[in-house]
Amino acid sequence: xxxxxxxxxxxxxxxxxxxxxxxxxxxxxxxxxxxxxxxxxxxxxxxxxxxxxxxxxxxxxxxxxxxxxxxxxxxxxxxxxxxxxxxxxxxxxxxxxxxxxxxxxxxxxxxxxxxxxxxxxxxxxxxxxxxxxxxxxxxxxxxxxxxxxxxxxxxxxxxxxxxxxxxxxxxxxxxxxxxxxxxxxxxxxxxxxxxxxxxxxxxxxxxxxxxxxxxxxxxxxxxxx
Amino acid sequence: xxxxxxxxxxxxxxxxxxxxxxxxxxxxxxxxxxxxxxxxxxxxxxxxxxxxxxxxxxxxxxxxxxxxxxxxxxxxxxxxxxxxxxxxxxxxxxxxxxxxxxxxxxxxxxxxxxxxxxxxxxxxxxxxxxxxxxxxxxxxxxxxxxxxxxxxxxxxxxxxxxxxxxxxxxxxxxxxxxxxxxxxxxxxxxxxxxxxxxxxxxxxxxxxxxxxxxxxxxxxxxxxxxxxxxxxxxxxxxxxxxxxxxxxxxxxxxxxxxxxxxxxxxxxxxxxxxxxxxxxxxxxxxxxxxxxxxxxxxxxxxxxxxxxxxxxxxxxxxxxxxxxxxxxxxxxxxxxxxxxxxxxxxxxxxxxxxxxxxxxxxxxxxxxxxxxxxxxxxxxxxxxxxxxxxxxxxx
Numbered sequence: 001x002x003x004x005x006x007x008x009x010x011x012x013x014x015x016x017x018x019x020x021x022x023x024x025x026x027x028x029x030x031x032x033x034x035x036x037x038x039x040x041x042x043x044x045x046x047x048x049x050x051x052x053x054x055x056x057x058x059x060x061x062x063x064x065x066x067x068x069x070x071x072x073x074x075x076x077x078x079x080x081x082x083x084x085x086x087x088x089x090x091x092x093x094x095x096x097x098x099x100x101x102x103x104x105x106x107x108x109x110x111x112x113x114x115x116x117x118x119x120x121x122x123x124x125x126x127x128x129x130x131x132x133x134x135x136x137x138x139x140x141x142x143x144x145x146x147x148x149x150x151x152x153x154x155x156x157x158x159x160x161x162x163x164x165x166x167x168x169x170x171x172x173x174x175x176x177x178x179x180x181x182x183x184x185x186x187x188x189x190x191x192x193x194x195x196x197x198x199x200x201x202x203x204x205x206x207x208x209x210x211x212x213x214x215x216x217x218x219x220x221x222x223x224x225x
Numbered sequence: 226x227x228x229x230x231x232x233x234x235x236x237x238x239x240x241x242x243x244x245x246x247x248x249x250x251x252x253x254x255x256x257x258x259x260x261x262x263x264x265x266x267x268x269x270x271x272x273x274x275x276x277x278x279x280x281x282x283x284x285x286x287x288x289x290x291x292x293x294x295x296x297x298x299x300x301x302x303x304x305x306x307x308x309x310x311x312x313x314x315x316x317x318x319x320x321x322x323x324x325x326x327x328x329x330x331x332x333x334x335x336x337x338x339x340x341x342x343x344x345x346x347x348x349x350x351x352x353x354x355x356x357x358x359x360x361x362x363x364x365x366x367x368x369x370x371x372x373x374x375x376x377x378x379x380x381x382x383x384x385x386x387x388x389x390x391x392x393x394x395x396x397x398x399x400x401x402x403x404x405x406x407x408x409x410x411x412x413x414x415x416x417x418x419x420x421x422x423x424x425x426x427x428x429x430x431x432x433x434x435x436x437x438x439x440x441x442x443x444x445x446x447x448x449x450x451x452x453x454x455x456x457x458x459x460x461x462x463x464x465x466x467x468x469x470x471x472x473x474x475x476x477x478x479x480x481x482x483x484x485x486x487x488x489x490x491x492x493x494x495x496x497x498x499x500x501x502x503x504x505x506x507x508x509x510x511x512x513x514x515x516x517x518x519x520x521x522x523x524x525x526x527x528x529x530x531x532x533x534x535x536x537x538x539x540x541x542x543x544x545x546x547x548x549x550x551x552x553x554x555x556x557x558x559x560x561x562x563x564x565x566x567x568x569x570x571x572x573x574x575x576x577x578x579x580x581x582x583x584x585x586x587x588x589x590x591x592x593x594x595x596x597x598x599x600x601x602x603x604x605x606x607x608x609x610x611x612x613x614x615x616x617x618x619x620x
Contacts, residue, residue: 050614053533055612055613055617056614075537076230076537079532079535079537080227080228080229080230080535081228081535082230082532082535083228083230083534083535084229086533088530088533090530090533090617092526094529094617097247098243098247099243110232110236111230111534111535111537111540113231113232115233
């Protein structure tokens with residue numbers, strides 16, 4: 001089964017001068033894959049991730065997450081897809097500054113209706129999986145950028161989503177730390193997590209088992225190693 | 226497997242304070258408006274309740290078992306009580322004390338040179354020697370009429386009557402011109418709260434009225450102290466006892482009831498302060514709405530993240546609504562404490578007992594909660610309408 005199936009996706013951003021961000025993009029990510037999407041700024045890679053994450057609806061085309069067609073879903077149903085099927089990692093981390101690392105990670109399960117005690121138990125496992133057990137009770141302000149991104153990754157995987165979507169996770173980090181984050185994603189992939197990574201860092205993208213290149217909203221290349 | 230986004234009720238409470246903890250100073254400032262409004266409401270209602278409580282306590286101390294019996298007047302036509310009325314009333318079982326007064330239709334002057342029109346509204350009345358105890362009046366100076374002085378040209382002046390006549394001594398050295406003869410002032414009363422009509426009267430004994438003034442007036446007022454447990458029973462038989470042949474000509478009153486009613490009515494001034502408090506509360510609510518709107522703008526990233534983590538629109542809206550309500554509720558609690566404190570201080574300065582009705586406290590906090598919830602509606606709606614992708618794009 002494929003974790004994600006994008007078929008003939010076109011996305012037009014409305015406005016005084018409408019911008020076509022994606023044109024007829026078809027992309028399938030199979031369960032267990034690690035796909036890196038690269039492209040220049042404006043190539044449409046962030047829009048691709050937003051559409052794949054059901055954060056935006058495509059102008060045309062269909063999106064299936066873990067075999068579920070999303071085009072006819074209501075906003076509430078899409079929320080259900082995001083909370084159970086998808087995990088997100090962003091460039092800006094988006095951690096809540098007043099909450100400890102453990103609580104930030106546990107919030108990844110908040111909208112699943114999981115009881116608080118179980119959320120914390122599973123959060124502790126996820127924090128350990130990204131190697132931050134010694135930081136559980138710290139707050140984001142006390143962490144380095146790399147550590148913050150590890151917390152965000154732990155929050156994204158705590159619910160064991162069908163697909164992990166990472167939007168420029170190394171964009172705010174220096175190259176060494178960025179490399180470490182990429183290595184963490186690789187190790188998660190080895191343990192079975194399906195990952196769709198969007199990055200403008202070609203060097204890192206070349207390390208992924210599958211690299212998809214976008215240019216002007218079209219898939220330019222799709223290479224597997 | 227069915228994927229569904231849901232939020233536990235227990236977690237909504239945590240969400241409501243997460244955002245506030247991030248900006249404690251702003252939260253405190255925006256709750257201040259509501260706190261001031263609630264404090265005003267509680268203080269005004271508490272102070273007026275305390276003042277009323279004090280009045281009622283004073284009235285209760287005077288006794289609520291005093292009844293007055295007087296002739297009824299029908300559209301200007303005055304009736305009179307039968308002369309036997311006081312004796313009949315004193316035979317009612319649960320009557321502890323009674324005293325009659327009778328208007329003698331003579332006047333009192335400082336001396337014989339005062340023109341007769343200058344009576345200053347002072348009524349001259351014959352009074353039983355038991356009057357002082359029955360109405361629980363107190364003497365400002367001198368003594369009240371007793372069985373001896375009731376026969377003599379001796380007069381006891383009401384508080385206002387003494388002032389009007391310019392009498393400030395009651396040692397027998399001052400005389401007043403009463404019914405064309407000299408009467409010695411033997412006593413001056415303190416104001417009588419339960420029988421204010423006595424304040425502007427000059428009281429002489431019934432024997433003196435009969436022998437010296439040659440007046441045989443029917444009783445105009447009979448004061449009755451009933452047994453406190455039988456006030457109602459006594460009240461119901463008074464008219465028929467006082468005037469068996471014409472009970473409809475008898476008016477019965479309970480002066481303490483009238484005072485209580487006046488204490489209740491005196492609360493009218495508070496409506497101005499109450500509306501001031503309500504306005505402060507309204508402004509506080511607007512302040513909270515304002516702060517929440519800014520919060521929604523600043524926390525677009527968080528809103529986007531929550532939507533990405535699977536929050537529904539309603540979950541995001543609920544979070545901001547509860548945050549506003551929590552803010553306002555906290556302000557309301559602080560205001561209630563402040564208001565109660567103000568009442569306590571004011572009451573202790575005035576030597577009153579402090580009365581803060583619990584209903585007022587609960588009501589004020591409840592109103593604050595509602596104000597916050599209403600103020601949070603618009604920001605919550607704004608937050609819930611944000612598109613997740615757009616919210617995430619903002620820094």
